[in-house]
Amino acid sequence: MNKQSLIHQIKTKKNFLCIGLDTDITKIPAHLLQTANPVLAFNKAIIDATKNYCVSYKINTAFYEAQGVLGWQTMQETLAYIPDNIFTIADAKRGDIGNTSNQYAKAFFETIPFDAVTLAPYMGTDSLAPFFTYENKWGIILALTSNAGSSDFEQQQINHNKRLFEEVIDVFSKQVDSTKLMFVVGATKPKELGEIRKRIPEYFLLVPGVGAQGGSLADVAAHGLNKDCGLLINASRSIIYASSGVDFAENAAYEAKLMADEMALLLTKYQII
Amino acid sequence: MNKQSLIHQIKTKKNFLCIGLDTDITKIPAHLLQTANPVLAFNKAIIDATKNYCVSYKINTAFYEAQGVLGWQTMQETLAYIPDNIFTIADAKRGDIGNTSNQYAKAFFETIPFDAVTLAPYMGTDSLAPFFTYENKWGIILALTSNAGSSDFEQQQINHNKRLFEEVIDVFSKQVDSTKLMFVVGATKPKELGEIRKRIPEYFLLVPGVGAQGGSLADVAAHGLNKDCGLLINASRSIIYASSGVDFAENAAYEAKLMADEMALLLTKYQII
Numbered sequence: 403m404n405k406q407s408l409i410h411q412i413k414t415k416k417n418f419l420c421i422g423l424d425t426d427i428t429k430i431p432a433h434l435l436q437t438a439n440p441v442l443a444f445n446k447a448i449i450d451a452t453k454n455y456c457v458s459y460k461i462n463t464a465f466y467e468a469q470g471v472l473g474w475q476t477m478q479e480t481l482a483y484i485p486d487n488i489f490t491i492a493d494a495k496r497g498d499i500g501n502t503s504n505q506y507a508k509a510f511f512e513t514i515p516f517d518a519v520t521l522a523p524y525m526g527t528d529s530l531a532p533f534f535t536y537e538n539k540w541g542i543i544l545a546l547t548s549n550a551g552s553s554d555f556e557q558q559q560i561n562h563n564k565r566l567f568e569e570v571i572d573v574f575s576k577q578v579d580s581t582k583l584m585f586v587v588g589a590t591k592p593k594e595l596g597e598i599r600k601r602i603p604e605y606f607l608l609v610p611g612v613g614a615q616g617g618s619l620a621d622v623a624a625h626g627l628n629k630d631c632g633l634l635i636n637a638s639r640s641i642i643y644a645s646s647g648v649d650f651a652e653n654a655a656y657e658a659k660l661m662a663d664e665m666a667l668l669l670t671k672y673q674i675i
Numbered sequence: 676m677n678k679q680s681l682i683h684q685i686k687t688k689k690n691f692l693c694i695g696l697d698t699d700i701t702k703i704p705a706h707l708l709q710t711a712n713p714v715l716a717f718n719k720a721i722i723d724a725t726k727n728y729c730v731s732y733k734i735n736t737a738f739y740e741a742q743g744v745l746g747w748q749t750m751q752e753t754l755a756y757i758p759d760n761i762f763t764i765a766d767a768k769r770g771d772i773g774n775t776s777n778q779y780a781k782a783f784f785e786t787i788p789f790d791a792v793t794l795a796p797y798m799g800t801d802s803l804a805p806f807f808t809y810e811n812k813w814g815i816i817l818a819l820t821s822n823a824g825s826s827d828f829e830q831q832q833i834n835h836n837k838r839l840f841e842e843v844i845d846v847f848s849k850q851v852d853s854t855k856l857m858f859v860v861g862a863t864k865p866k867e868l869g870e871i872r873k874r875i876p877e878y879f880l881l882v883p884g885v886g887a888q889g890g891s892l893a894d895v896a897a898h899g900l901n902k903d904c905g906l907l908i909n910a911s912r913s914i915i916y917a918s919s920g921v922d923f924a925e926n927a928a929y930e931a932k933l934m935a936d937e938m939a940l941l942l943t944k945y946q947i948i
Contacts, residue, residue, distance in 0.1 A: 424775070464771060464778035467747075470786040474740075474747045495771055497795060498737060499822045502697070505737035513743040522770060522795040524817055526824020544797055549772045551799020554846055555839065560831050566839070573827055 403489050403517045404538045405581045408606070409630045411457045411487060413675050417662035418631050420458035420491065420608065422638025423448065423480060424465050429643055431650045441469065444650075445480045448642055451651035455658035458489040458634050460608075461516075478514050489634070490516045491608070495544065497522040503532040511539045518542050520586060520608070523570045527577055534578045541583055545571050545598065548588025548611030567594075571601060580604040587626070589617025589635065596625035599632075606632050612661075613640030619661065623668040631674050637661060676762050676790045677811045678854045681879070682903045684730045684760060686948050690935035691904050693731035693764065693881065695911025696721065696753060697738050702916055704923045714742065717923075718753045721915055724924035728931035731762040731907050733881075734789075751787050762907070763789045764881070768817065770795040776805040784812045791815050793859060793881070796843045800850055807851050814856055818844050818871065821861025821884030840867075844874060853877040860899070862890025862908065869898035872905075879905050885934075886913030892934065896941040904947050910934060 403411075412418050425441050437443040449459070461480060466473035484490055496506040496519060510519040511533075518540035521530050533541040546556055546567040556567045564572070571585055585602070587595050589611035598607065607626055611617040612635050619635065626633050641661075645653035669675045676684075685691050698714045710716040722732070734753060739746035757763055769779040769792060783792040784806075791813035794803050806814040819829055819840040829840045837845070844858055858875070860868050862884035871880065880899055884890040885908050892908065899906050914934075918926035942948045 426778070462771075462775055462778075464769070464775045464782065467782035468778040468786055470782070471744060471747045471751060473782075473786075474744045478744060493771075495795070496737070496768065498735075498766075498768055499820070502735055502737045505699070505735075505741040509737065509740035509743070509746075513741055513746075522768070522797050524795050524797045524828060525820050525822060526827030526829065528822055528824035529820075547772070547798050547802075549798060549801055551801035554799030555797060555833070555842065556799065558833050558842070559835065560828070560833050560839065562832065562835060566828065566833065569828065569831070 408457070408489055411489065412631045415454070415457055416666040416669055416675060417455065417457060418633050418635055418665055419456040419658065419661050420460050420634040420636040421448070421452055421456045421641055421658060422460045422462060422493070422610070422636050423642065424462040424638040425642065426465055427469065429646070431646050431648060433648055439472070439476060442476045442479055446483055447651040448654050449483055451655040452641065452658040453485055453488065455655065455662040456488070458491060459484050460491040460493045460636055462638070463492055463494040481514055481516065489518070491542065492516040492519040495520050495522045497525055497529050499525070500528055500532055503529055507532045507536065511536050518584070520544065523574065527573060534582055539582065541578070542608050543570065543574055543583065543585050545585040546587050546591055546594055548590045548615050548617065552588065568601065571598065575602050575605065580606065584608050586610065589622045590615060592621040592625045595622060599626050599628060603628055606634060608634045608636060610636040613637040619664055620668070623672065627668070627672050627674065629674070631669065681730070681762055684762065685904045688730055689939040689942055689948055690728065690730060691906050691908055691938055692729040692931065692934050693733050693907040693909040694725055694729045694914055694931060695733045695735060695766070695883070695909050696915065697735040697911040698915065699738055700742065702919070704919050704921060706921055712745070712749060715749045715752055719756055720924040721927050722756055724928040725914065725931040726758055726761060728928065728935040729761070731764060732757050733764040733766045733909055735911070736765055736767040754787055754789065762791070764815065765789040765792040768793050768795045770798055770802050772798070773801055773805055776802055780805045780809065784809050791857070793817065796847065800846060807855055812855065814851070815881050816843065816847055816856065816858050818858040819860050819864055819867055821863045821888050821890065825861065841874065844871065848875050848878065853879065857881050859883065862895045863888060865894040865898045868895060872899050872901060876901055879907060881907045881909060883909040886910040892937055893941065896945065900941070900945050900947065902947070904942065
């Protein structure tokens, strides 16, 4: 999906919600455990129930890999089940030397054809270059994450005048434009989110950490929106595990609609729609 | 495998060679393409031919993921085919918030039971903690990699007095001892390898970049060996693609034995055996 289409989806659906399919077999409602593939049954029900209240789904590869071969099968079938007008993200945090990153790009852009994949920047620009050679595919690079450990390296001063996450943003945004590059910025740090928005006005930011991790939607919008919206806010556990009963999908839909409705108000308030 | 057993294997086999199974379907000898699973057939032949000349195999997950579900099946079957006395590494470069890293640890230590997995440090200590909760399992953290892009961030000054890769080493080695933590240090930077060896005398270093990437085995040994050896030197393409004919396995064995023989001389020269 290209940038224009993504913005069109946001303005049409009036939300910028990304739902994280971090589907943990141990948290699936008991009645689904009788089905042939409980994780797939769960994901399909969640997608059916929430697809009108979000513009993106993010599949967290770790939860699928923990199930081995079956997990990769489930990831592939889940992706295939997502409607074409929804932006799909492999939250895989990959990154390696170029020769190897070529293979990761093939895995997530061809073999399992996601729109985007999350990437770890530590190894430098050449390590991620292969992800930016595809048309209408996106790399989403970790900048400032929502966990406490972001203070260990990401927030440390580098080269005497900026923090590592700022250097990561500067170096990659110099090389790749906003039509195929986004950055991950945690919702738990609204002040820094605002500074990042000023640094890169045009780029989309993928923002995890609202919901279970404690970030506020209104704060993120106030600091992070740009003229096109420019945000994808992710919520995972607070939506998909809203209930552990037979009504799990209805409850997920309710939570997703609550967030989507709040987003519609914010998009209006900030005159984006 | 624990540290004592790894050192025992090195001293018994008289080498510290890790062979990288970066098996690319497009580079497999033509006659194998008729088999049911060419990558698995290739890997088994390489393992049969080289298992006496190495102490470790490193499976580069990207090459398997590029093949989707079949690739994960192949990765699992390849791992199962490797003899128990050989140290196995998932070269996966994973790392995420704790909740997600738990799942990656499960994937690579339980579902597919490798001895070790490579990890990306960008998100900080809490992001990798779950990998160090397993007995006799190892996390191998990226420190200074062999690619040109290591100058973008890894080699930059952080906090006014050290380089990022040195800070990564200091922060993690303070938290996890040398019985379950190694670091990745590229063979293309022998001077820095020597400095790292002085910084952390006890830790094993996984060293890629000898062979196709141009690093020298003698240089790496001179700068990187410690009293127990303390090195796993990886070669991938120079061994597994030594020939593209029907004699590919013999040629791989020849190249592996050449490296193993040189390593035996180095272990003797530096009085480790």
